[in-house]
Amino acid sequence: MELFRLDAMQVADGIKKREFSAEEYIQQLLERIDRVEPKVNAFITINRKEAIDKARSIDKKVRDGEPVGPLAGVAVSVKDNICVKGIRTTCASKMLENYVPPYSATVVIRLDDAGAIVIGKANLDEFAMGTTTEFSKHGATRNPWDISRVPGGSSGGSAASVASLECAVSLGSDTGGSVRCPASFCSVIGIKPTYGLVSRYGLVSYANSLEQIGPAGRTVADVTAVMNAIAGSDRNDHTTLDMKPDYSSRVPDRRFRIGIVKEFLSGADPEVAKVVYNAADILTKQGCKCEEVSLGSVEYALASYYTIAMAEASSNLARYDNVRYGFEMSSEGYEWNSYYAKVRSNFGEEVKRRIIVGSYVLSSGYYGKYYLKAQQVRSILKQELKSLFKTYDLLMGPTMPILPFKMGEKIDDPIKMYLVDIDTVVANLAGTPAISIPGGFSGGLPVGLQLMADEFQEQTMLDAASLFESVTHVQRSPDL
Amino acid sequence: METKIGLEIHCQLTGAKSKLFCSCSCEYRGKEANSNICPTCAGLPGTLPLLSRRAVELAGMISAALGCTVPEEIAFYRKNYFYPDLPKNFQLTQYNAYGITSMGVDGIMQYGDGKSARIRRVQLEEDPGRLVYEGSMETSPYALIDYNRAGVPLVEIVTEPDFADPKDVRLFLDKVTSLIEHLGVCDTRLEGSVRCDANVSVGGGNRVEIKNVSSFADVEKALRYEITRQNSMASRDIEIKSETRHWDDARKLTKESRTKEEEQDYRYFPEPDVPSIVLGSEFPSLVSRSMPELPDKRKERFISKHGLSPHVAQVLIDNKELADFFETAMSAHYLPREIANWIVNDLMGFVDEQQKEERSILAGLKVTPGHIAELARLVDEGTINRSIAQQVLAQAVKTGEMPSQVVRKTHSSRIDDSDELGRVVDSVFKAEQSAVQDAKSNANAANFLLGKVMAATKGRADPKAALELIHKKLAEQS
Amino acid sequence: MAVTKDQVKHLGWLSRIELSDDELALYAGQIETIIKYLDKLDTVPLQEVKPVVASKKFSDLRDDVAVEFEADPLGTSYRKEGFVKGPRMV
Numbered sequence A: 001m002e003l004f005r006l007d008a009m010q011v012a013d014g015i016k017k018r019e020f021s022a023e024e025y026i027q028q029l030l031e032r033i034d035r036v037e038p039k040v041n042a043f044i045t046i047n048r049k050e051a052i053d054k055a056r057s058i059d060k061k062v063r064d065g066e067p068v069g070p071l072a073g074v075a076v077s078v079k080d081n082i083c084v085k086g087i088r089t090t091c092a093s094k095m096l097e098n099y100v101p102p103y104s105a106t107v108v109i110r111l112d113d114a115g116a117i118v119i120g121k122a123n124l125d126e127f128a129m130g131t132t133t134e135f136s137k138h139g140a141t142r143n144p145w146d147i148s149r150v151p152g153g154s155s156g157g158s159a160a161s162v163a164s165l166e167c168a169v170s171l172g173s174d175t176g177g178s179v180r181c182p183a184s185f186c187s188v189i190g191i192k193p194t195y196g197l198v199s200r201y202g203l204v205s206y207a208n209s210l211e212q213i214g215p216a217g218r219t220v221a222d223v224t225a226v227m228n229a230i231a232g233s234d235r236n237d238h239t240t241l242d243m244k245p246d247y248s249s250r251v252p253d254r255r256f257r258i259g260i261v262k263e264f265l266s267g268a269d270p271e272v273a274k275v276v277y278n279a280a281d282i283l284t285k286q287g288c289k290c291e292e293v294s295l296g297s298v299e300y301a302l303a304s305y306y307t308i309a310m311a312e313a314s315s316n317l318a319r320y321d322n323v324r325y326g327f328e329m330s331s332e333g334y335e336w337n338s339y340y341a342k343v344r345s346n347f348g349e350e351v352k353r354r355i356i357v358g359s360y361v362l363s364s365g366y367y368g369k370y371y372l373k374a375q376q377v378r379s380i381l382k383q384e385l386k387s388l389f390k391t392y393d394l395l396m397g398p399t400m401p402i403l404p405f406k407m408g409e410k411i412d413d414p415i416k417m418y419l420v421d422i423d424t425v426v427a428n429l430a431g432t433p434a435i436s437i438p439g440g441f442s443g444g445l446p447v448g449l450q451l452m453a454d455e456f457q458e459q460t461m462l463d464a465a466s467l468f469e470s471v472t473h474v475q476r477s478p479d480l
Numbered sequence B: 001m002e003t004k005i006g007l008e009i010h011c012q013l014t015g016a017k018s019k020l021f022c023s024c025s026c027e028y029r030g031k032e033a034n035s036n037i038c039p040t041c042a043g044l045p046g047t048l049p050l051l052s053r054r055a056v057e058l059a060g061m062i063s064a065a066l067g068c069t070v071p072e073e074i075a076f077y078r079k080n081y082f083y084p085d086l087p088k089n090f091q092l093t094q095y096n097a098y099g100i101t102s103m104g105v106d107g108i109m110q111y112g113d114g115k116s117a118r119i120r121r122v123q124l125e126e127d128p129g130r131l132v133y134e135g136s137m138e139t140s141p142y143a144l145i146d147y148n149r150a151g152v153p154l155v156e157i158v159t160e161p162d163f164a165d166p167k168d169v170r171l172f173l174d175k176v177t178s179l180i181e182h183l184g185v186c187d188t189r190l191e192g193s194v195r196c197d198a199n200v201s202v203g204g205g206n207r208v209e210i211k212n213v214s215s216f217a218d219v220e221k222a223l224r225y226e227i228t229r230q231n232s233m234a235s236r237d238i239e240i241k242s243e244t245r246h247w248d249d250a251r252k253l254t255k256e257s258r259t260k261e262e263e264q265d266y267r268y269f270p271e272p273d274v275p276s277i278v279l280g281s282e283f284p285s286l287v288s289r290s291m292p293e294l295p296d297k298r299k300e301r302f303i304s305k306h307g308l309s310p311h312v313a314q315v316l317i318d319n320k321e322l323a324d325f326f327e328t329a330m331s332a333h334y335l336p337r338e339i340a341n342w343i344v345n346d347l348m349g350f351v352d353e354q355q356k357e358e359r360s361i362l363a364g365l366k367v368t369p370g371h372i373a374e375l376a377r378l379v380d381e382g383t384i385n386r387s388i389a390q391q392v393l394a395q396a397v398k399t400g401e402m403p404s405q406v407v408r409k410t411h412s413s414r415i416d417d418s419d420e421l422g423r424v425v426d427s428v429f430k431a432e433q434s435a436v437q438d439a440k441s442n443a444n445a446a447n448f449l450l451g452k453v454m455a456a457t458k459g460r461a462d463p464k465a466a467l468e469l470i471h472k473k474l475a476e477q478s
Numbered sequence C: 001m002a003v004t005k006d007q008v009k010h011l012g013w014l015s016r017i018e019l020s021d022d023e024l025a026l027y028a029g030q031i032e033t034i035i036k037y038l039d040k041l042d043t044v045p046l047q048e049v050k051p052v053v054a055s056k057k058f059s060d061l062r063d064d065v066a067v068e069f070e071a072d073p074l075g076t077s078y079r080k081e082g083f084v085k086g087p088r089m090v
């Protein structure tokens, strides 16, 4: 049996029923990783020893009849901007190439408690800044459906590792679409939870007020199980809300009122739009009511998003001065300002660009012109969504306006690259949840369908995804 | 020329147990370098600030005590600048803009005799780490960094430029110090627990900031120096630059900073990881409930209930330690005026100036409230007279012996036994025959005889009783 | 508004990032384009809108309890008697 093909729920089930051992499963995955990594490059670090050790301890518990958790033995890749104690966390940057955190992120502890096994640290754009996973110190990740194309980003390693059957599920972080975009390009499911639902403790900050950690997986049941493990208040994160949800992945009885966001489609590639309209037809056949709606302030969303993201980033990344941790470079002989400027020139091009723009929009006299306005746009967007969610259970559109594109195609034109985030940033600005599910293919390339719900309505989103999943059979893994 | 002085006072909330945004201890002093840190205060990637409720409460008490308005909601801002003592290269602090305010705003405080100064704001922020150099900052081949202090809660009190005279600044600082001591928010005796920066402008000229003043006593000196410097420049028509100057503690002068002063652009924005905190309408009553008796009230009580003079009461409450000392002594023997006078007029004479500056007046002093209470009782009961009592106190300060013990050992209790006194008077009359003759016609000569009696008894004689005896004996002889 | 190389240099200084001449030239052009795009914000009518602010209750803040972190959180090996050796100040 090819165990690496199993979904997370099948893995946990098989291990608990002793159909196979966690160790066998992990061994097979490590072999699979060795086979496909040269093509995909989804990982920065592979935790061979730790993974096997954990698998053995789970097998022992199963033999001893002890409880092993809902994700027992399930291999998870963790984006390399989420801290795992004792394992290097690089953020795909020279600045953290030797950084080993002395603590684990809350989500990692919770996954560990649920029995999951961290198989490796997934590749990303440096400090999660990018849409293609090309801006990585460790080389670009490739789209498993076509290795000449980008997998999306910044959680490209997360989505690619799941699509390539190198792990069952993954944790990514979504600041402006960073889980949903690669989920869309790699034909897997990716969730951006409501802001405050999942702890960010241990997630290396890029833009604190926008980002959430979210899962990627091949089935609704798998991402639901991960959400159940990680969601809920954390006293190590002041921005989490006091709740502990329990989601289900059963196909629902109810049928949904779905608004199709006109602005998301008008700017989309016709091939992409076709897949979305087709999905609307499928859902309508299932009894859902789909109609076009307008979300007017989308026009300002990107400007607001990039202002806030870059401003917060410029401040968050100030701490990387190579004094307390970092890479090998002695400060002896340097005056402190010149040492800081020298070491910090080792940030990658995109990171430097964002830090500089962030400094610009916050510099004296500009706060009111950019940052404050950007925050006000968030309010407007929130209000607009609130009123739409009075009428509709969900909003729908493409996750990405375009198909996965060739590597190197957009990397030299920042604005062109930023523009493709137009459909995803809305949920980050408004703090609302969104999911990208495989919608179909166009010319062999995946198209993701984005569903957005009101704050804390993750269950509605998962229900619709389950419904869609039950009637469509979108292929979720490529031949590699 | 008109002088305007404004102050920025930083006060560590040593009354809190944990740092402002993490659970490390506030007690960083005396610890091995970098042993009092965690991922959060060391600025590690992925960590998040967790605001301490107690620190907010203590800062609320300071704000209320300074007569500030405490808002219903507070927020934190990032002040972005690079410096080797800052683990994150930004400081979490407060900032008043865009409808959000700091812990307290628009206060006013009375000090001295009927003077007052406006408080612009009170803000809560984190202390940076500490830099140590081998030799001086200029010559050290590296900066040695200790992050143990990083994250300790600080309250910054910013005044309006309402002072004209450095002496008033001193009075104000004494008042603030006493206030925070009474609130129990800060142990001002700990080195570096209170720091003060000042800004000075003369004749409407540019503002000069003075930093690095390590003691409140030096603030006055630094200001005097700076005002003289600016006045002499103005009189020679030299423009005063807007700059930051450092107080040179060794040479007692202000000097230009050696490090190039960059035009600062702090790029403030609200800290996303600390939501704005809703203090709610119950917060002020929570604060006032935990608020102890403040110096002004205490002074009032000392005057009205215990009959102290305003001056003596002021000296006592200017230093909480002293006021507490007084109250303890008074509870042993209720002789408030006597006790207060002994503390203020006599005991203080034994405390050196250095200790007064450091506000650790009673540290190492062998005299306890019990000593002063007993001394006051001995005087009050007439066992010893005032001048003897002074000698007894001097002895007690030296050895820590109780006053009654000193009196017993030196046989210094007052001689009021008329037999004993009679014998002394007899011997003086024998020795001073001519003066005795004199005294029969000249009242002043009787005082001369009294002097002799006092000298023979080393002051132990009760002068009134002795004089009576002298007059009686003179009358007998005539 | 044109973004000059000097402005980028100043922003580089504010952010403590040394930029080569080539980078200054590249960034000046790109940042100008980006800022022009962000200037869109100027066209939104926003007078009455309050910015988004999350809030938390005072009572939900962290308890004032001191807890010691058991490990050494500093990764650098440039140390002297526990101190971290940073670059010289002047």
Ligand SMILES: [Mg+2]
Pocket: B093, B125, B156
């Ligand atoms: Mg300050």
Ligand SMILES: [Zn+2]
Pocket: B019, B022, B023, B024, B036, B037, B038, B039, B040, B041, B042, B151
């Ligand atoms: Zn700490």
